[in-house]
Amino acid sequence: AQSVTQLGSHVSVSEGALVLLRCNYSSSVPPYLFWYVQYPNQGLQLLLKYTSAATLVKGINGFEAEFKKSETSFHLTKPSAHMSDAAEYFCAVSGSDGNNRLAFGKGNQVVVIP
Amino acid sequence: NAGVTQTPKFQVLKTGQSMTLQCAQDMNHNSMYWYRQDPGMGLRLIYYSASEGTTDKGEVPNGYNVSRLNKREFSLRLESAAPSQTSVYFCASSEWPPGHYEQYFGPGTRLTVT
Numbered sequence: 001a002q003s004v005t006q007l008g009s010h011v012s013v014s015e016g017a018l019v020l021l022r023c024n025y026s027s028s029v030p031p032y033l034f035w036y037v038q039y040p041n042q043g044l045q046l047l048l049k050y051t052s053a054a055t056l057v058k059g060i061n062g063f064e065a066e067f068k069k070s071e072t073s074f075h076l077t078k079p080s081a082h083m084s085d086a087a088e089y090f091c092a093v094s095g096s097d098g099n100n101r102l103a104f105g106k107g108n109q110v111v112v113i114p
Numbered sequence: 115n116a117g118v119t120q121t122p123k124f125q126v127l128k129t130g131q132s133m134t135l136q137c138a139q140d141m142n143h144n145s146m147y148w149y150r151q152d153p154g155m156g157l158r159l160i161y162y163s164a165s166e167g168t169t170d171k172g173e174v175p176n177g178y179n180v181s182r183l184n185k186r187e188f189s190l191r192l193e194s195a196a197p198s199q200t201s202v203y204f205c206a207s208s209e210w211p212p213g214h215y216e217q218y219f220g221p222g223t224r225l226t227v228t
């Protein structure tokens with residue numbers, strides 16, 4: 001079974017500073033990896049996904065994530081935080097063996113300080 | 115093109131009451147899902163339907179039932195609500211298998227059981 005670990009439920013970042021959200025996964029087969037974002041009182045929407053085509057994945061709103069197999073990680077970054085980045089971010093993993101479940105991490109609530 | 119719609123947006127129930135949460139998608143997706151979101155727990159899969167006519171249990175199915183009414187609609191029923199079912203419920207849809215494709219989420223139903 002696949003699982004995801006996201007540490008630090010709340011992350012504070014200054015406007016203009018680097019955003020770094022860590023995601024480590026556990027999977028017995030090559031994984032599919034996703035980052036979703038949830039703005040207040042809304043459903044989740046896809047930021048980016050890794051499907052083995054390239055290890056550095058670019059997403060919407062200036063976010064990117066790098067897949068590192070040796071570290072079983074898929075950390076999310078953005079060089080310069082904007083006030084509109086305040087949201088909750090979820091990492092999710094699924095196995096490429098046809099496993100039916102997408103396993104979500106517990107999420108990071110990002111607060112942007114002006 | 116509305117995407118995934120959910121009704122109602124808010125609901126308050128007394129312990130022991132029943133209700134059905136409705137979900138519909140207009141993207142012609144084969145697969146649909148019900149999740150619950152609780153603070154600090156991320157999203158947990160309740161039930162899913164890989165295709166019209168099939169349903170399967172997810173991670174937390176106890177106390178819930180589902181019906182895949184047709185390709186567009188997937189409902190979630192609470193037969194006898196309990197305070198532990200106070201949560202935000204999200205419906206999602208995607209192509210199959212879920213791990214390979216983006217899931218599209220509805221806006222959620224905020225349920226309180228007193």
